[in-house]
Structures are given as C-alpha cells and as structure tokens.
Amino acid sequence: MIAILKPGTTAQQTAHLLTWLKHMNLDVHVSEGKEFTILGLIGDTSRVDIELLSSLEIVESVRRVSEPFKQANRKFHPTDSIISCGNTKIGGGHFAMIAGPCSVESEEQIIEVATAVKASGAQILRGGAFKPRTSPYAFQGLKDEGIRLLLEAKKVTGMPIITEIMNVRSLDLFQEVDVIQVGARNMQNFDLLQELGKTNKPILLKRGLANTLQELLMSAEYIMSEGNEHIILCERGIRTYETYTRNTLDLSAIPVLHELSHLPVVIDPSHATGRASLVPSMALAATAAGADGIMVEVHNNPACALCDGGQSLTPVQFDSLCKQVQQVREVIR
Ligand code: PEP
Ligand code: MN
Numbered sequence: 001m002i003a004i005l006k007p008g009t010t011a012q013q014t015a016h017l018l019t020w021l022k023h024m025n026l027d028v029h030v031s032e033g034k035e036f037t038i039l040g041l042i043g044d045t046s047r048v049d050i051e052l053l054s055s056l057e058i059v060e061s062v063r064r065v066s067e068p069f070k071q072a073n074r075k076f077h078p079t080d081s082i083i084s085c086g087n088t089k090i091g092g093g094h095f096a097m098i099a100g101p102c103s104v105e106s107e108e109q110i111i112e113v114a115t116a117v118k119a120s121g122a123q124i125l126r127g128g129a130f131k132p133r134t135s136p137y138a139f140q141g142l143k144d145e146g147i148r149l150l151l152e153a154k155k156v157t158g159m160p161i162i163t164e165i166m167n168v169r170s171l172d173l174f175q176e177v178d179v180i181q182v183g184a185r186n187m188q189n190f191d192l193l194q195e196l197g198k199t200n201k202p203i204l205l206k207r208g209l210a211n212t213l214q215e216l217l218m219s220a221e222y223i224m225s226e227g228n229e230h231i232i233l234c235e236r237g238i239r240t241y242e243t244y245t246r247n248t249l250d251l252s253a254i255p256v257l258h259e260l261s262h263l264p265v266v267i268d269p270s271h272a273t274g275r276a277s278l279v280p281s282m283a284l285a286a287t288a289a290g291a292d293g294i295m296v297e298v299h300n301n302p303a304c305a306l307c308d309g310g311q312s313l314t315p316v317q318f319d320s321l322c323k324q325v326q327q328v329r330e331v332i333r
Pocket of ligand 2: 102271307308
C-alpha cells in the first residue's frame with residue numbers, strides 16, 4: 001500500500017503518522033521527493049483502514065499496490081536507482097560493460113583477459129571462483145584462490161570485480177569484491193538472499209532458469225527487505241522448448257522490469273544463447289531495448305576454456321562488440 005502525503009506536511013506530522021502505522025506492525029519505506037513524500041507500507045496491510053488513512057489531513061491519496069514487491073517497486077521509487085560498483089555506476093543513464101571469463105583459471109589468464117577487456121572499454125571485470133556446475137565432476141572453480149587472483153587483476157587494472165557467491169559460509173571471502181553475483185540457480189536461495197541483504201555490497205541478481213519476472217523481483221525484495229538496496233537485476237535467458245540456443249533470451253524483460261522497478265537491468269547474452277556467434281546480436285538488441293549494462297564472457301583462448309568456451313568471445317571479438325554497442329547507444333540516446 002502506498003500513501004502520498006500532501007506538500008507542506010511537517011516532519012512532526014510525518015513522524016506521528018509513522019508511529020501510528022508502526023503500531024500496526026507495518027514497516028514504512030519513506031521516499032522524499034521534491035514535492036511529495038511517499039510512504040510505502042510493508043507488511044500485512046489488510047488491517048489498514050484505507051478510508052481512515054485517506055481522510056487524514058496530511059494524506060493526499062492512498063493506493064493499494066497490487067504487486068507484492070514494495071521496495072523494488074517503481075511506484076514508490078519513481079526515479080531509476082543508480083548502483084555504485086567500485087569506481088563505476090550502473091542505472092539511471094549509466095551503462096556498464098561487464099566482461100571476463102566464465103571461470104578464473106590462472107593468474108596469467110585472468111590478467112590477460114582483464115587487461116584486454118579494459119582496453120576495449122569494459123568497466124567491470126567478471127570471473128567465477130565458485131562455479132555452480134550441473135555435473136559434480138566438472139571443474140568447480142578455483143574457489144578462494146580464484147578470488148585472490150581476481151583481486152590481483154583488480155590491482156593490476158583498477159577495474160572493479162564481480163564474482164558469484166554460492167553459499168553464505170564463504171561470505172567472508174567477498175570482503176574486497178565489488179559486486180556479488182547471485183547466480184540463476186540460487187535466485188530463490190532465500191537464506192542466502194537474506195544474508196546478502198545484511199551487507200551493503202551491490203548484488204547482481206540473476207533470473208532463475210524457470211522463474212517469472214515477478215519472482216525475480218520478489219527475490220530482490222528479500223535482499224532489500226533486510227536493508228540492502230544496491231541491487232542490479234540480470235536477465236540471462238530462461239528455459240523454453242527451444243534447444244538450438246542454451247536458453248531463450250527474454251528481451252522483453254528489459255522494458256517490463258523497467259516499468260515495474262527502479263532497479264537497473266543487465267543482460268547476459270552469453271548464458272542466454274550459449275554460442276559465441278549469437279552473443280553480439282543479442283548484446284546489441286539488449287542495448288537498443290534499453291538495458292543498463294551487458295555482461296559478456298570473454299576468454300583469451302576459448303577452445304581451451306575450462307568452462308563455457310563455446311559461448312566465450314575472444315578479446316578481438318569483444319573489442320568489436322564494444323564499438324558496436326557504443327554506436328547503438330549513440331543512436332538511441
Ligand atoms: C555465471 O555468470 O557464471 C553463471 C554461472 O551464470 P548463470 O547463473 O546465469 O548460469
Ligand atoms: Mn559461464
């Protein structure tokens with residue numbers, strides 16, 4: 001439920017109303033705009049008497065929000081959220097290219113890829129240290145050593161880094177990581193989401209393989225309801241009956257999420273398509289559709305990659321993609 005307060009409402013009147021609402025066991029998210037203050041009532045609003053609330057002198061209007069997500073909802077946070085990721089920003093007109101290998105494999109590999117993608121214009125370096133693999137016999141990532149190597153690459157290039165967390169138990173290892181990724185398979189790991197909500201790290205939250213956009217936003221809500229508002233949403237393809245591509249990229253997720261939420265939306269065309277040859281066109285389409293960033297897998301030697309070589313661009317291919325993305329951005333600006 002949303003209550004809009006009249007212009008001129010004093011801080012004391014607002015505080016008084018907040019106390020009253022909190023007595024009904026509601027949390028209240030206060031968003032102060034230039035003219036209006038908007039209160040987002042969180043919790044069981046079924047006991048709130050809308051007529052009574054609307055009749056208060058300081059209340060302009062009250063609306064029930066049909067969507068169950070509140071803090072991620074654009075209705076009471078009308079402006080785009082801008083998420084700071086180290087020395088770069090995503091959202092509200094700030095666009096970021098995130099690039100790097102699927103997995104960190106060695107110091108030489110990560111430094112070489114990081115240096116190359118930075119030279120092409122990438123703002124954030126990606127690389128998996130903890131890998132959620134379908135087979136327990138597949139390469140599982142270098143784990144803490146992988147994070148150490150990413151931090152090394154961060155030192156050498158100055159790029160902020162993003163890497164995936166799979167388990168709350170490894171949270172301590174992520175202290176110097178700039179953005180924590182929650183992978184598709186963990187989108188509804190609610191314990192993990194709540195723990196991440198207690199940190200102030202930016203979280204890139206990937207849509208699950210078979211989850212609706214509302215479920216994605218409810219997962220964002222899990223993090224935000226614990227206090228962490230720094231969320232970036234990521235569409236990475238969903239499972240459909242099509243088998244030619246690894247997943248089916250839901251490009252409409254971009255305008256839908258932008259309509260429903262103030263959180264930035266990043267597209268991952270690598271996991272969406274599973275094929276390097278399809279990555280550039282989907283990245284360009286996502287840029288044209290208004291994505292706030294693109295996350296692409298890049299490997300210095302895709303044929304020998306320990307994970308996802310088939311969908312990884314070479315540094316040269318990534319360089320040409322960056323130039324094309326730039327051109328599309330200029331056209332849509
Ligand atoms: C990844 O980005 O490394 C990854 C495993 O992606 P997803 O969770 O989308 O499969
Ligand atoms: Mn991958």
